[in-house]
Amino acid sequence: MSDLEIFNTYESEVRGYIRSFPTIFDTSKGAEIWDTNGKRYIDFFAGAGALNYGHNNPTINTAIIEYLQRNGIGHALDMGTVAKKEFIEAFVTKILQPRHLNYKLQFVGPTGTNAIETALKIARKVKGRKQVMSFTNGFHGMSMGSLSITGNQYYHDDSYGVPGYTYQVPFHNYLGDKVDTIAYLRKILEDASSGTELPAAIVLETIQAEGGINVAGPQWLKDLRKICDDFDILMIVDDIQVGNGRTGDFFSFERANIQPDIVTLSKSIGTGQPMSLVLMKPELDKWSPGEHSGTFRGNNLAFVAAATAINEYWSDDNFANENKEKSKLIEERMQDLALSYPHLTKDVRGHGFIWGIEFRDPELCGKVCSECFEKGLVIETAGSEGNVIKFLGPLVISEELINEGFDILKNAIKTCSADY
Structure with missing residues:
Protein backbone atom coordinates (compact mmCIF):
# COMPACT_ATOMS: atom_id res chain seq x y z
CA MET A 1 0.00 0.00 0.00
CA SER A 2 1.43 3.40 -1.01
CA ASP A 3 1.95 6.13 1.53
CA LEU A 4 -1.10 8.20 0.55
CA GLU A 5 -3.23 5.13 -0.13
CA ILE A 6 -3.41 4.29 3.56
CA PHE A 7 -5.24 7.58 4.19
CA ASN A 8 -7.56 7.05 1.22
CA THR A 9 -8.39 3.54 2.41
CA TYR A 10 -8.82 4.00 6.14
CA GLU A 11 -9.49 7.66 6.87
CA SER A 12 -12.98 9.18 6.67
CA GLU A 13 -14.11 11.01 3.54
CA VAL A 14 -14.39 14.12 5.72
CA ARG A 15 -10.63 14.68 5.47
CA GLY A 16 -10.02 18.01 3.81
CA TYR A 17 -6.57 19.57 3.78
CA ILE A 18 -4.83 16.40 2.64
CA ARG A 19 -6.82 16.73 -0.60
CA SER A 20 -5.39 20.20 -1.17
CA PHE A 21 -1.90 19.23 -0.06
CA PRO A 22 -1.48 15.60 -1.21
CA THR A 23 1.81 14.60 0.35
CA ILE A 24 3.07 13.30 3.69
CA PHE A 25 4.81 16.02 5.65
CA ASP A 26 7.70 14.97 7.84
CA THR A 27 9.69 17.85 9.32
CA SER A 28 9.29 21.60 9.74
CA LYS A 29 11.09 24.67 11.00
CA GLY A 30 9.88 28.24 11.25
CA ALA A 31 7.95 28.91 8.02
CA GLU A 32 9.25 25.91 6.07
CA ILE A 33 8.03 22.31 5.81
CA TRP A 34 9.58 19.22 4.22
CA ASP A 35 7.78 16.09 3.09
CA THR A 36 9.01 12.49 3.18
CA ASN A 37 10.58 12.95 -0.25
CA GLY A 38 12.63 15.88 1.00
CA LYS A 39 10.63 18.45 -0.97
CA ARG A 40 10.58 21.86 0.69
CA TYR A 41 7.51 24.05 1.03
CA ILE A 42 7.13 27.64 2.21
CA ASP A 43 4.23 27.93 4.65
CA PHE A 44 1.67 30.68 4.00
CA PHE A 45 -0.93 28.72 6.00
CA ALA A 46 0.46 28.35 9.56
CA GLY A 47 -1.87 25.55 10.60
CA ALA A 48 -4.93 27.70 9.82
CA GLY A 49 -3.55 30.30 12.20
CA ALA A 50 -2.44 27.93 14.97
CA LEU A 51 1.28 28.44 14.32
CA ASN A 52 1.84 32.18 14.60
CA TYR A 53 5.22 31.51 16.24
CA GLY A 54 6.25 29.06 13.52
CA HIS A 55 6.91 25.35 13.33
CA ASN A 56 9.14 23.87 16.01
CA ASN A 57 10.00 27.21 17.54
CA PRO A 58 13.29 26.42 19.33
CA THR A 59 12.56 28.47 22.45
CA ILE A 60 9.13 26.91 22.90
CA ASN A 61 10.36 23.39 22.09
CA THR A 62 13.13 23.69 24.67
CA ALA A 63 10.66 24.72 27.38
CA ILE A 64 8.35 21.79 26.59
CA ILE A 65 11.21 19.28 26.51
CA GLU A 66 12.56 20.51 29.85
CA TYR A 67 9.08 20.29 31.39
CA LEU A 68 8.64 16.71 30.16
CA GLN A 69 12.11 15.66 31.30
CA ARG A 70 11.41 16.83 34.85
CA ASN A 71 8.13 14.85 34.85
CA TRP A 314 5.25 40.06 24.30
CA SER A 315 7.42 41.41 27.13
CA ASP A 316 7.82 44.63 25.12
CA ASP A 317 6.61 46.13 21.83
CA ASN A 318 9.49 44.96 19.64
CA PHE A 319 7.79 41.86 18.21
CA ALA A 320 4.56 43.72 17.42
CA ASN A 321 6.46 46.59 15.79
CA GLU A 322 8.56 44.22 13.68
CA ASN A 323 5.44 42.45 12.45
CA LYS A 324 3.72 45.72 11.60
CA GLU A 325 6.73 46.59 9.44
CA LYS A 326 6.77 43.18 7.74
CA SER A 327 3.04 43.42 7.11
CA LYS A 328 3.71 46.40 4.82
CA LEU A 329 5.67 44.07 2.55
CA ILE A 330 2.80 41.58 2.51
CA GLU A 331 0.36 44.32 1.54
CA GLU A 332 2.71 45.56 -1.19
CA ARG A 333 3.04 42.09 -2.68
CA MET A 334 -0.73 41.56 -2.59
CA GLN A 335 -1.38 44.89 -4.28
CA ASP A 336 1.22 44.03 -6.92
CA LEU A 337 -0.74 40.87 -7.78
CA ALA A 338 -3.93 42.88 -8.24
CA LEU A 339 -2.15 45.44 -10.45
CA SER A 340 -0.53 42.68 -12.50
CA TYR A 341 -3.81 40.80 -13.08
CA PRO A 342 -6.64 43.35 -12.93
CA HIS A 343 -8.82 41.30 -15.31
CA LEU A 344 -8.62 38.27 -13.00
CA THR A 345 -8.96 39.85 -9.56
CA LYS A 346 -11.64 41.96 -7.87
CA ASP A 347 -10.22 43.16 -4.57
CA VAL A 348 -7.33 43.02 -2.12
CA ARG A 349 -8.10 43.36 1.59
CA GLY A 350 -6.53 42.59 4.92
CA HIS A 351 -4.64 43.92 7.89
CA GLY A 352 -1.42 42.94 9.62
CA PHE A 353 -0.52 39.33 8.87
CA ILE A 354 -3.83 38.30 7.27
CA TRP A 355 -4.47 39.29 3.66
CA GLY A 356 -6.61 38.04 0.82
CA ILE A 357 -6.92 38.62 -2.90
CA GLU A 358 -10.35 37.98 -4.38
CA PHE A 359 -10.59 36.38 -7.83
CA ARG A 360 -13.44 36.78 -10.29
CA ASP A 361 -13.44 33.05 -11.01
CA PRO A 362 -13.39 30.70 -7.97
CA GLU A 363 -12.22 27.81 -10.17
CA LEU A 364 -9.11 29.74 -11.16
CA CYS A 365 -8.49 30.49 -7.51
CA GLY A 366 -8.37 26.78 -6.70
CA LYS A 367 -6.12 26.04 -9.67
CA VAL A 368 -3.65 28.71 -8.57
CA CYS A 369 -3.41 27.23 -5.06
CA SER A 370 -2.81 23.75 -6.53
CA GLU A 371 -0.08 25.12 -8.79
CA CYS A 372 1.49 26.87 -5.79
CA PHE A 373 1.62 23.57 -3.93
CA GLU A 374 3.33 21.88 -6.88
CA LYS A 375 5.94 24.64 -6.86
CA GLY A 376 6.54 24.49 -3.11
CA LEU A 377 4.09 26.90 -1.44
CA VAL A 378 1.34 25.93 1.00
CA ILE A 379 -1.51 28.44 0.73
CA GLU A 380 -5.29 28.07 0.99
CA THR A 381 -8.50 29.67 -0.21
CA ALA A 382 -11.21 31.44 1.79
CA GLY A 383 -14.57 33.03 1.10
CA SER A 384 -18.04 31.58 0.67
CA GLU A 385 -17.16 30.37 -2.85
CA GLY A 386 -13.46 29.68 -2.27
CA ASN A 387 -12.73 32.75 -4.38
CA VAL A 388 -10.11 34.38 -2.12
CA ILE A 389 -6.47 33.33 -1.81
CA LYS A 390 -5.43 33.94 1.78
CA PHE A 391 -2.01 34.79 3.20
CA LEU A 392 -1.76 33.46 6.76
CA GLY A 393 1.95 32.85 7.22
CA PRO A 394 3.66 32.54 10.62
CA LEU A 395 4.47 35.86 12.26
CA VAL A 396 8.12 34.82 12.50
CA ILE A 397 8.53 34.38 8.73
CA SER A 398 11.44 36.29 7.21
CA GLU A 399 11.09 38.93 4.49
CA GLU A 400 13.13 36.67 2.22
CA LEU A 401 10.61 33.83 2.56
CA ILE A 402 7.70 36.26 2.12
CA ASN A 403 9.16 37.41 -1.18
CA GLU A 404 10.02 33.88 -2.31
CA GLY A 405 6.51 32.71 -1.54
CA PHE A 406 4.87 35.62 -3.34
CA ASP A 407 7.10 35.00 -6.37
CA ILE A 408 5.74 31.45 -6.48
CA LEU A 409 2.18 32.76 -6.14
CA LYS A 410 2.62 35.34 -8.90
CA ASN A 411 4.10 32.78 -11.29
CA ALA A 412 1.28 30.35 -10.45
CA ILE A 413 -1.31 32.96 -11.42
CA LYS A 414 0.54 33.54 -14.69
CA THR A 415 0.67 29.81 -15.44
CA CYS A 416 -2.96 29.11 -14.59
CA SER A 417 -4.42 32.17 -16.29
CA ALA A 418 -3.06 31.46 -19.77
CA ASP A 419 -6.56 30.63 -21.05
CA TYR A 420 -8.31 33.54 -19.34
Whole structure:
Protein backbone atom coordinates (compact mmCIF):
# COMPACT_ATOMS: atom_id res chain seq x y z
CA MET A 1 0.00 0.00 0.00
CA SER A 2 1.43 3.40 -1.01
CA ASP A 3 1.95 6.13 1.53
CA LEU A 4 -1.10 8.20 0.55
CA GLU A 5 -3.23 5.13 -0.13
CA ILE A 6 -3.41 4.29 3.56
CA PHE A 7 -5.24 7.58 4.19
CA ASN A 8 -7.56 7.05 1.22
CA THR A 9 -8.39 3.54 2.41
CA TYR A 10 -8.82 4.00 6.14
CA GLU A 11 -9.49 7.66 6.87
CA SER A 12 -12.98 9.18 6.67
CA GLU A 13 -14.11 11.01 3.54
CA VAL A 14 -14.39 14.12 5.72
CA ARG A 15 -10.63 14.68 5.47
CA GLY A 16 -10.02 18.01 3.81
CA TYR A 17 -6.57 19.57 3.78
CA ILE A 18 -4.83 16.40 2.64
CA ARG A 19 -6.82 16.73 -0.60
CA SER A 20 -5.39 20.20 -1.17
CA PHE A 21 -1.90 19.23 -0.06
CA PRO A 22 -1.48 15.60 -1.21
CA THR A 23 1.81 14.60 0.35
CA ILE A 24 3.07 13.30 3.69
CA PHE A 25 4.81 16.02 5.65
CA ASP A 26 7.70 14.97 7.84
CA THR A 27 9.69 17.85 9.32
CA SER A 28 9.29 21.60 9.74
CA LYS A 29 11.09 24.67 11.00
CA GLY A 30 9.88 28.24 11.25
CA ALA A 31 7.95 28.91 8.02
CA GLU A 32 9.25 25.91 6.07
CA ILE A 33 8.03 22.31 5.81
CA TRP A 34 9.58 19.22 4.22
CA ASP A 35 7.78 16.09 3.09
CA THR A 36 9.01 12.49 3.18
CA ASN A 37 10.58 12.95 -0.25
CA GLY A 38 12.63 15.88 1.00
CA LYS A 39 10.63 18.45 -0.97
CA ARG A 40 10.58 21.86 0.69
CA TYR A 41 7.51 24.05 1.03
CA ILE A 42 7.13 27.64 2.21
CA ASP A 43 4.23 27.93 4.65
CA PHE A 44 1.67 30.68 4.00
CA PHE A 45 -0.93 28.72 6.00
CA ALA A 46 0.46 28.35 9.56
CA GLY A 47 -1.87 25.55 10.60
CA ALA A 48 -4.93 27.70 9.82
CA GLY A 49 -3.55 30.30 12.20
CA ALA A 50 -2.44 27.93 14.97
CA LEU A 51 1.28 28.44 14.32
CA ASN A 52 1.84 32.18 14.60
CA TYR A 53 5.22 31.51 16.24
CA GLY A 54 6.25 29.06 13.52
CA HIS A 55 6.91 25.35 13.33
CA ASN A 56 9.14 23.87 16.01
CA ASN A 57 10.00 27.21 17.54
CA PRO A 58 13.29 26.42 19.33
CA THR A 59 12.56 28.47 22.45
CA ILE A 60 9.13 26.91 22.90
CA ASN A 61 10.36 23.39 22.09
CA THR A 62 13.13 23.69 24.67
CA ALA A 63 10.66 24.72 27.38
CA ILE A 64 8.35 21.79 26.59
CA ILE A 65 11.21 19.28 26.51
CA GLU A 66 12.56 20.51 29.85
CA TYR A 67 9.08 20.29 31.39
CA LEU A 68 8.64 16.71 30.16
CA GLN A 69 12.11 15.66 31.30
CA ARG A 70 11.41 16.83 34.85
CA ASN A 71 8.13 14.85 34.85
CA GLY A 72 5.95 17.95 34.99
CA ILE A 73 2.21 17.39 35.35
CA GLY A 74 0.60 16.60 31.99
CA HIS A 75 -3.08 16.22 32.78
CA ALA A 76 -4.79 17.70 35.83
CA LEU A 77 -8.35 18.67 34.82
CA ASP A 78 -8.77 22.14 36.38
CA MET A 79 -6.55 21.53 39.38
CA GLY A 80 -3.70 23.88 40.18
CA THR A 81 -0.36 23.19 38.51
CA VAL A 82 2.90 25.09 38.22
CA ALA A 83 2.41 25.30 34.45
CA LYS A 84 -1.04 26.86 34.75
CA LYS A 85 0.12 29.30 37.45
CA GLU A 86 3.03 30.48 35.30
CA PHE A 87 0.80 30.89 32.26
CA ILE A 88 -1.77 32.94 34.19
CA GLU A 89 0.98 35.15 35.63
CA ALA A 90 2.51 35.73 32.19
CA PHE A 91 -0.84 36.38 30.51
CA VAL A 92 -2.06 38.80 33.16
CA THR A 93 1.17 40.77 33.56
CA LYS A 94 2.35 40.79 29.91
CA ILE A 95 -0.95 40.84 27.99
CA LEU A 96 -3.88 42.08 30.08
CA GLN A 97 -2.38 44.65 32.44
CA PRO A 98 -0.37 46.63 29.84
CA ARG A 99 -3.62 46.97 27.83
CA HIS A 100 -5.65 47.96 30.91
CA LEU A 101 -7.90 44.94 30.44
CA ASN A 102 -9.59 43.28 33.40
CA TYR A 103 -10.80 39.78 32.53
CA LYS A 104 -11.33 36.51 34.37
CA LEU A 105 -9.88 33.48 32.56
CA GLN A 106 -11.89 30.33 31.93
CA PHE A 107 -10.06 27.35 30.48
CA VAL A 108 -12.28 25.20 28.29
CA GLY A 109 -11.93 22.00 26.30
CA PRO A 110 -9.16 22.20 23.81
CA THR A 111 -10.51 23.72 20.57
CA GLY A 112 -11.86 27.08 19.49
CA THR A 113 -15.43 25.90 19.13
CA ASN A 114 -15.39 24.95 22.85
CA ALA A 115 -14.64 28.57 23.67
CA ILE A 116 -17.51 29.80 21.48
CA GLU A 117 -19.96 27.34 23.07
CA THR A 118 -18.87 28.51 26.52
CA ALA A 119 -19.21 32.18 25.60
CA LEU A 120 -22.73 31.66 24.25
CA LYS A 121 -23.72 29.71 27.35
CA ILE A 122 -22.51 32.28 29.88
CA ALA A 123 -23.94 35.20 27.87
CA ARG A 124 -27.39 33.64 27.84
CA LYS A 125 -27.12 32.74 31.52
CA VAL A 126 -26.08 36.23 32.60
CA LYS A 127 -28.60 38.16 30.49
CA GLY A 128 -31.45 35.71 30.79
CA ARG A 129 -32.16 35.94 27.06
CA LYS A 130 -31.95 33.18 24.51
CA GLN A 131 -31.32 35.12 21.28
CA VAL A 132 -27.78 35.69 19.96
CA MET A 133 -26.86 37.85 16.98
CA SER A 134 -23.95 37.23 14.61
CA PHE A 135 -22.88 38.44 11.16
CA THR A 136 -23.03 37.46 7.53
CA ASN A 137 -19.93 35.51 6.37
CA GLY A 138 -18.94 34.77 9.96
CA PHE A 139 -17.36 31.45 10.90
CA HIS A 140 -17.22 30.32 14.53
CA GLY A 141 -16.74 26.55 14.62
CA MET A 142 -18.30 23.19 13.87
CA SER A 143 -20.18 22.21 17.04
CA MET A 144 -23.90 22.92 17.33
CA GLY A 145 -23.91 26.32 19.01
CA SER A 146 -21.00 27.54 16.90
CA LEU A 147 -22.72 26.37 13.72
CA SER A 148 -25.86 28.23 14.68
CA ILE A 149 -23.99 31.55 14.46
CA THR A 150 -21.91 30.59 11.37
CA GLY A 151 -23.16 32.16 8.15
CA ASN A 152 -21.94 29.83 5.40
CA GLN A 153 -24.68 27.36 4.43
CA TYR A 154 -22.04 24.81 3.38
CA TYR A 155 -21.58 23.93 7.03
CA HIS A 156 -25.31 23.59 7.77
CA ASP A 157 -27.66 20.67 7.38
CA ASP A 158 -31.20 20.51 8.72
CA SER A 159 -30.58 17.01 10.04
CA TYR A 160 -27.89 18.30 12.40
CA GLY A 161 -30.55 19.87 14.57
CA VAL A 162 -28.65 23.15 14.82
CA PRO A 163 -30.42 25.11 17.58
CA GLY A 164 -32.40 28.24 16.83
CA TYR A 165 -32.48 31.54 18.70
CA THR A 166 -29.77 33.02 16.47
CA TYR A 167 -29.83 35.29 13.45
CA GLN A 168 -27.31 37.02 11.19
CA VAL A 169 -27.17 40.70 10.29
CA PRO A 170 -25.00 42.44 7.64
CA PHE A 171 -21.29 42.82 8.45
CA HIS A 172 -19.33 45.97 7.67
CA ASN A 173 -19.54 46.68 3.91
CA TYR A 174 -21.57 43.52 3.29
CA LEU A 175 -24.07 45.69 1.36
CA GLY A 176 -21.40 47.94 -0.15
CA ASP A 177 -19.67 50.98 1.26
CA LYS A 178 -22.71 53.22 0.74
CA VAL A 179 -24.97 51.27 3.13
CA ASP A 180 -24.54 51.94 6.85
CA THR A 181 -24.99 48.51 8.43
CA ILE A 182 -24.63 50.00 11.92
CA ALA A 183 -27.61 52.28 11.28
CA TYR A 184 -29.57 49.27 10.05
CA LEU A 185 -28.69 47.32 13.18
CA ARG A 186 -29.65 50.15 15.50
CA LYS A 187 -32.98 50.57 13.68
CA ILE A 188 -34.05 46.93 14.00
CA LEU A 189 -33.07 46.86 17.68
CA GLU A 190 -34.96 49.99 18.64
CA ASP A 191 -38.03 49.35 16.47
CA ALA A 192 -40.57 47.20 18.32
CA SER A 193 -42.11 46.29 14.95
CA SER A 194 -38.90 44.89 13.40
CA GLY A 195 -39.57 41.39 14.67
CA THR A 196 -36.10 41.34 16.17
CA GLU A 197 -35.84 40.00 19.70
CA LEU A 198 -33.27 41.68 21.94
CA PRO A 199 -30.20 39.39 21.95
CA ALA A 200 -28.09 38.43 24.93
CA ALA A 201 -24.95 38.95 22.88
CA ILE A 202 -23.54 39.97 19.53
CA VAL A 203 -20.71 37.72 18.32
CA LEU A 204 -18.17 38.79 15.71
CA GLU A 205 -14.72 38.38 14.24
CA THR A 206 -13.20 41.82 13.75
CA ILE A 207 -11.64 40.36 10.59
CA GLN A 208 -13.60 37.51 9.04
CA ALA A 209 -10.93 35.01 8.03
CA GLU A 210 -12.78 32.02 6.57
CA GLY A 211 -15.47 34.41 5.31
CA GLY A 212 -13.05 35.99 2.84
CA ILE A 213 -10.81 38.42 4.79
CA ASN A 214 -13.54 40.97 5.47
CA VAL A 215 -12.13 43.73 7.67
CA ALA A 216 -14.34 45.71 10.04
CA GLY A 217 -13.17 49.31 10.24
CA PRO A 218 -12.19 50.82 13.61
CA GLN A 219 -15.09 53.30 13.61
CA TRP A 220 -17.58 50.54 12.74
CA LEU A 221 -16.29 48.54 15.71
CA LYS A 222 -16.58 51.58 17.99
CA ASP A 223 -20.15 52.12 16.80
CA LEU A 224 -20.99 48.47 17.41
CA ARG A 225 -19.58 48.74 20.94
CA LYS A 226 -21.86 51.76 21.47
CA ILE A 227 -24.90 49.78 20.29
CA CYS A 228 -24.07 46.99 22.74
CA ASP A 229 -23.80 49.52 25.55
CA ASP A 230 -27.01 51.32 24.60
CA PHE A 231 -29.10 48.14 24.42
CA ASP A 232 -27.45 46.16 27.25
CA ILE A 233 -26.06 43.53 24.88
CA LEU A 234 -22.81 41.67 25.51
CA MET A 235 -20.12 42.01 22.84
CA ILE A 236 -18.28 38.74 22.19
CA VAL A 237 -15.17 39.00 20.01
CA ASP A 238 -14.03 35.74 18.42
CA ASP A 239 -10.24 36.23 18.31
CA ILE A 240 -9.48 32.57 17.70
CA GLN A 241 -7.87 33.05 14.27
CA VAL A 242 -7.07 36.76 14.12
CA GLY A 243 -5.90 37.24 17.71
CA ASN A 244 -2.53 36.27 19.18
CA GLY A 245 -0.67 38.94 17.19
CA ARG A 246 -2.17 38.20 13.78
CA THR A 247 -3.22 41.83 13.28
CA GLY A 248 0.01 43.25 14.73
CA ASP A 249 -1.32 43.90 18.22
CA PHE A 250 -2.01 40.92 20.47
CA PHE A 251 -5.79 41.35 20.24
CA SER A 252 -7.47 42.22 16.95
CA PHE A 253 -9.77 44.78 18.60
CA GLU A 254 -6.95 46.96 19.93
CA ARG A 255 -6.86 49.01 16.71
CA ALA A 256 -10.39 50.22 17.52
CA ASN A 257 -9.61 50.96 21.18
CA ILE A 258 -12.61 48.98 22.41
CA GLN A 259 -13.06 46.42 25.17
CA PRO A 260 -15.31 43.45 24.45
CA ASP A 261 -17.27 41.91 27.30
CA ILE A 262 -16.11 38.41 26.33
CA VAL A 263 -13.17 37.28 24.17
CA THR A 264 -12.53 33.77 22.84
CA LEU A 265 -8.97 32.59 22.16
CA SER A 266 -7.55 29.35 20.79
CA LYS A 267 -5.26 28.30 17.92
CA SER A 268 -1.98 30.19 18.47
CA ILE A 269 -2.56 30.88 22.16
CA GLY A 270 -1.23 27.33 22.62
CA THR A 271 1.46 27.79 19.93
CA GLY A 272 0.11 24.69 18.15
CA GLN A 273 -0.64 22.76 21.34
CA PRO A 274 -4.41 22.26 21.93
CA MET A 275 -5.61 25.08 24.15
CA SER A 276 -8.69 27.29 24.33
CA LEU A 277 -9.91 29.88 26.78
CA VAL A 278 -12.59 32.48 27.38
CA LEU A 279 -11.90 35.92 28.78
CA MET A 280 -14.84 37.60 30.51
CA LYS A 281 -15.35 40.74 32.52
CA PRO A 282 -15.37 39.76 36.22
CA GLU A 283 -19.02 40.69 36.75
CA LEU A 284 -20.01 38.11 34.11
CA ASP A 285 -18.42 35.20 35.95
CA LYS A 286 -21.69 33.79 37.27
CA TRP A 287 -20.74 30.10 37.06
CA SER A 288 -21.26 27.74 39.96
CA PRO A 289 -18.33 25.37 40.61
CA GLY A 290 -18.35 22.58 38.02
CA GLU A 291 -21.37 24.03 36.17
CA HIS A 292 -19.37 24.04 32.93
CA SER A 293 -16.72 21.37 32.66
CA GLY A 294 -14.53 19.29 30.34
CA THR A 295 -11.88 16.63 30.73
CA PHE A 296 -9.24 18.35 28.61
CA ARG A 297 -9.66 21.93 29.78
CA GLY A 298 -6.16 22.13 31.20
CA ASN A 299 -3.40 21.10 28.76
CA ASN A 300 -0.26 21.73 30.77
CA LEU A 301 2.08 21.38 27.78
CA ALA A 302 0.08 24.17 26.15
CA PHE A 303 0.40 26.26 29.31
CA VAL A 304 4.19 25.83 29.18
CA ALA A 305 4.31 26.68 25.48
CA ALA A 306 1.98 29.67 25.80
CA ALA A 307 3.79 31.18 28.78
CA THR A 308 7.10 30.79 26.96
CA ALA A 309 5.74 32.51 23.84
CA ILE A 310 4.31 35.39 25.85
CA ASN A 311 7.53 35.94 27.78
CA GLU A 312 9.63 35.65 24.62
CA TYR A 313 7.57 37.82 22.27
CA TRP A 314 5.25 40.06 24.30
CA SER A 315 7.42 41.41 27.13
CA ASP A 316 7.82 44.63 25.12
CA ASP A 317 6.61 46.13 21.83
CA ASN A 318 9.49 44.96 19.64
CA PHE A 319 7.79 41.86 18.21
CA ALA A 320 4.56 43.72 17.42
CA ASN A 321 6.46 46.59 15.79
CA GLU A 322 8.56 44.22 13.68
CA ASN A 323 5.44 42.45 12.45
CA LYS A 324 3.72 45.72 11.60
CA GLU A 325 6.73 46.59 9.44
CA LYS A 326 6.77 43.18 7.74
CA SER A 327 3.04 43.42 7.11
CA LYS A 328 3.71 46.40 4.82
CA LEU A 329 5.67 44.07 2.55
CA ILE A 330 2.80 41.58 2.51
CA GLU A 331 0.36 44.32 1.54
CA GLU A 332 2.71 45.56 -1.19
CA ARG A 333 3.04 42.09 -2.68
CA MET A 334 -0.73 41.56 -2.59
CA GLN A 335 -1.38 44.89 -4.28
CA ASP A 336 1.22 44.03 -6.92
CA LEU A 337 -0.74 40.87 -7.78
CA ALA A 338 -3.93 42.88 -8.24
CA LEU A 339 -2.15 45.44 -10.45
CA SER A 340 -0.53 42.68 -12.50
CA TYR A 341 -3.81 40.80 -13.08
CA PRO A 342 -6.64 43.35 -12.93
CA HIS A 343 -8.82 41.30 -15.31
CA LEU A 344 -8.62 38.27 -13.00
CA THR A 345 -8.96 39.85 -9.56
CA LYS A 346 -11.64 41.96 -7.87
CA ASP A 347 -10.22 43.16 -4.57
CA VAL A 348 -7.33 43.02 -2.12
CA ARG A 349 -8.10 43.36 1.59
CA GLY A 350 -6.53 42.59 4.92
CA HIS A 351 -4.64 43.92 7.89
CA GLY A 352 -1.42 42.94 9.62
CA PHE A 353 -0.52 39.33 8.87
CA ILE A 354 -3.83 38.30 7.27
CA TRP A 355 -4.47 39.29 3.66
CA GLY A 356 -6.61 38.04 0.82
CA ILE A 357 -6.92 38.62 -2.90
CA GLU A 358 -10.35 37.98 -4.38
CA PHE A 359 -10.59 36.38 -7.83
CA ARG A 360 -13.44 36.78 -10.29
CA ASP A 361 -13.44 33.05 -11.01
CA PRO A 362 -13.39 30.70 -7.97
CA GLU A 363 -12.22 27.81 -10.17
CA LEU A 364 -9.11 29.74 -11.16
CA CYS A 365 -8.49 30.49 -7.51
CA GLY A 366 -8.37 26.78 -6.70
CA LYS A 367 -6.12 26.04 -9.67
CA VAL A 368 -3.65 28.71 -8.57
CA CYS A 369 -3.41 27.23 -5.06
CA SER A 370 -2.81 23.75 -6.53
CA GLU A 371 -0.08 25.12 -8.79
CA CYS A 372 1.49 26.87 -5.79
CA PHE A 373 1.62 23.57 -3.93
CA GLU A 374 3.33 21.88 -6.88
CA LYS A 375 5.94 24.64 -6.86
CA GLY A 376 6.54 24.49 -3.11
CA LEU A 377 4.09 26.90 -1.44
CA VAL A 378 1.34 25.93 1.00
CA ILE A 379 -1.51 28.44 0.73
CA GLU A 380 -5.29 28.07 0.99
CA THR A 381 -8.50 29.67 -0.21
CA ALA A 382 -11.21 31.44 1.79
CA GLY A 383 -14.57 33.03 1.10
CA SER A 384 -18.04 31.58 0.67
CA GLU A 385 -17.16 30.37 -2.85
CA GLY A 386 -13.46 29.68 -2.27
CA ASN A 387 -12.73 32.75 -4.38
CA VAL A 388 -10.11 34.38 -2.12
CA ILE A 389 -6.47 33.33 -1.81
CA LYS A 390 -5.43 33.94 1.78
CA PHE A 391 -2.01 34.79 3.20
CA LEU A 392 -1.76 33.46 6.76
CA GLY A 393 1.95 32.85 7.22
CA PRO A 394 3.66 32.54 10.62
CA LEU A 395 4.47 35.86 12.26
CA VAL A 396 8.12 34.82 12.50
CA ILE A 397 8.53 34.38 8.73
CA SER A 398 11.44 36.29 7.21
CA GLU A 399 11.09 38.93 4.49
CA GLU A 400 13.13 36.67 2.22
CA LEU A 401 10.61 33.83 2.56
CA ILE A 402 7.70 36.26 2.12
CA ASN A 403 9.16 37.41 -1.18
CA GLU A 404 10.02 33.88 -2.31
CA GLY A 405 6.51 32.71 -1.54
CA PHE A 406 4.87 35.62 -3.34
CA ASP A 407 7.10 35.00 -6.37
CA ILE A 408 5.74 31.45 -6.48
CA LEU A 409 2.18 32.76 -6.14
CA LYS A 410 2.62 35.34 -8.90
CA ASN A 411 4.10 32.78 -11.29
CA ALA A 412 1.28 30.35 -10.45
CA ILE A 413 -1.31 32.96 -11.42
CA LYS A 414 0.54 33.54 -14.69
CA THR A 415 0.67 29.81 -15.44
CA CYS A 416 -2.96 29.11 -14.59
CA SER A 417 -4.42 32.17 -16.29
CA ALA A 418 -3.06 31.46 -19.77
CA ASP A 419 -6.56 30.63 -21.05
CA TYR A 420 -8.31 33.54 -19.34
